[in-house]
Amino acid sequence: MTVARLAIFSDVHANLEALEAVFRDLDHQHVDRVLHLGDVVGYNASPCEVIDLLMERNVHGVQGNHDVAALDLDLAEGFNMLAYHAILYTRQQLDAHHVEYLSGLPFSLLLEGQFLLFHGSLESVNTYIANMYQAKRAFNFMRRQLPFVRIAFFGHTHVPKVWSRNSQGKIRALPLTKEPIILRSDEMYLINPGSVGQPRQKDSRAHYLIVDIDAMTVQFRSVEYNITLAQAKILRAKLPEFLATRLAEGI
């Protein structure tokens, strides 16, 4: 099957209500394939339901730092108390087939021979691409390691972003519009769809991205979801209260 339109999302973080809202929106978007950029679990209350829905929808992706920490608690060493608490909860919830799904996620994925997917950076799941300096480092790393890749998708920061690098090596953050953004054939891109389950740009909606391969565009989409229900589940699971309140604020 030739893939013409992709949906890419990241950092679902066990937020079932947000993921369901994304799929409801996706049902009208005529995409051929759906992929995620890791951090399927952590922070929120529904890790099992989220993995089951991803499996049912045949969504493949890459591993995030919370996914690997759910498999091996030693990897949660650098986590703050909120994240650590949620990982302990996650580990209690997961059944064997959930563990198998998380274990099967690769560090990175190359798609259609031209799109690279990873969680933090190409160096590790824990590394952020959150500023110009880090974007420059990531572009340089890509140019050395995978010179044939021009476009990469990443997550981890929970903030939508498009970094571009022109042929002179100048790096800039593109303005994010509602309309599709055209990707030029002579530039490199690092693109973050933002987060489905815990957005941090003070916009509490669930965020994801549609890639049109023929038109070479990316389009950011944001959907409302039932935050109150997600919050109730967090409190019922006895997770830290701040994990519930932050969802409404988008922080």
Ligand code: ZN
């Ligand atoms: Zn995350």
